[in-house]
Amino acid sequence: MRKSIATVSLSGSLSEKLDAVAAAGFDGVEIFENDLLASPLSPRDVRARAADLGLGIDLYQPFRDIEALPEEAFVRGLRRAEQKFAVMAELGADLLLVCSNVSPAALDDDALAAAQLRRLAERAAEHGVRIAYEALAWGRHVSTYEHAWRLVELADHPALGTCLDSFHILSRDSDPKGIERIPGEKIFFLQLADAPRMAMDVLQWSRHYRCFPGQGGFDLTRLVEHTVRAGYAGPLSLEVFNDVFRQADAGPTAVDAMRSLISLEEAARLAELPAPAIPTGVAFAELAAVDSGPVRALLGALGFTRAGRHTGKPVELWQQGGARVVVNSAGGARREGPALTALGLETADPAAAVRRAEALLAPTLPRRRAAGDAPLEAVAAPDGTELFFCRTGGDGGPCWVDDFPPVAGDGARAGGAGHTGTAAGTDRGAAAGAERPGTGAGAGVTRIDHVALPQPWHRFDEASLFYPSVLGLQPNESLDVADPYGLFRSRAVTDPAGTLRIALNVAPGPDDEGTRPQHIALATDDLAATARWARAHGAELLPIPDNYYDDLRARYDLAPERLAELRELGILYDRDPDGEFLHCYTVTVGRVFFELVQRTGGYQGYGAGNAPVRLAAQHAAGQGHRPPR
């Protein structure tokens, strides 16, 4: 379907907005009146500019507080409308959005409201303009789409139809099924916005927290399906009032917006996309560090060994069980590190994954490889993390691991890191193969359990749509986590089997972009043994305050010896009806720390209840994020 967006959804001047909208591939725009009033461009200039960019002006909005007024006030309103019709003629727009009246002067009189809407439509028709009447959720007397449609039906004028806005409909829990009772040709316009579920004043909710479809809690798919079934054939148009998007760069926001519509069309079966090739695990995590010494020392202390070195670049592969960490010591932008800059995602069909990523406007990256390297397809995630689609071994074809032959003198190693490593982590054999003489079988790490990527504050919503839509991962519930100096929002995305887990989190303010620590969580079947091994090999683990264990004893009925062991090793504990979760942390190097985790039973979470304790402990260790001055 035709795709549009309201200029209010983006930051910048009107011409910057139009450029961003066109670059993202939209067909049209809703011009928000304030954007026009604040623009040095005349309506004719705007029309020309939009035409040059291939954009239609699908709607002009909003026109307010006109219906159900005492006669004198209504006539004044009509005069205001005449001026809008003149502007619209210059703009080349023929559809005017009229919001339901919010003024205390509005009368609770449907017959009057309908008669005045009819008179407005008659005037509009004389100018070749049509009126799309929309119920604001906080309208004084008209606040539901059913009511707005009743008035349109009563007014019965060909130049009068209704505008549906998903926010107003779903924020009030109206049933969108009733849309099918409206003749499609009387639905003049459809505005789409999602929003997180919140218990707050609906006007504030609407003006500050709307987001793009798929980023909030509304079922927009169903609403679109009903609207299409009603016979609506106009644009899908995004109208998103959002405090963050208003500040963020319009270019990426417009692409995010377009991705949300493409994804919504797929969900509503209006378009077909290449199916996702859902990744099943982390093939590798790449740490960039110009001075990689501290990272390599920490990896060694955690039981990793160097499995190989790239033939053409200062890049090493470190491995333990099915956990692989690539250490990249090449310098460059964003690479002062240590920082997690790339993830290899175990993907059965990398080419299919890239086809879908391209269909959803994910920026594909030039293949970063030398002649002779195994091909690796990659896209950039919203925060810039490079995502490589990998197949680690299996079919005997070229494999990225082959680009990292063992280093002479590192010790005997049957077949190097080899192809035995799978992200599912049942391959202790690979760890044994990559052993350093005299270090035993490592610390018992089997695989990467999850990675946690703090998102720039203005990219979190985009990321929470990107991973599900582009990669086919499932978004988990959004959680709030208290930090001594702030509050995080955290949301994990996982594959259906739970073997790939990426935890996205965000702090509220723009002050700390790109500095919050990232982490890699390593799975073990025996955390106490792994922690002891790591400690004995020089790993510094994060100390946890005694108070935590006193509380733990009161909360859970843990055996005294067990509690003593947790306390001794700084292990945090969580339990739910499905199982247990034990975890502890290393100190932070650069932007990165490691977590060691043990899951038992069917525990699927991340120990979120312990996050405040961990964050406070990091602050106490001088490794927390400091508040802005």
Ligand SMILES: O=C(O)c1ccc(O)c(O)c1
């Ligand atoms: O918040 C408002 O006033 C407003 C204006 C126009 C709209 O289309 C809308 O949905 C809300």
Ligand SMILES: [Mg+2]
């Ligand atoms: Mg609206």
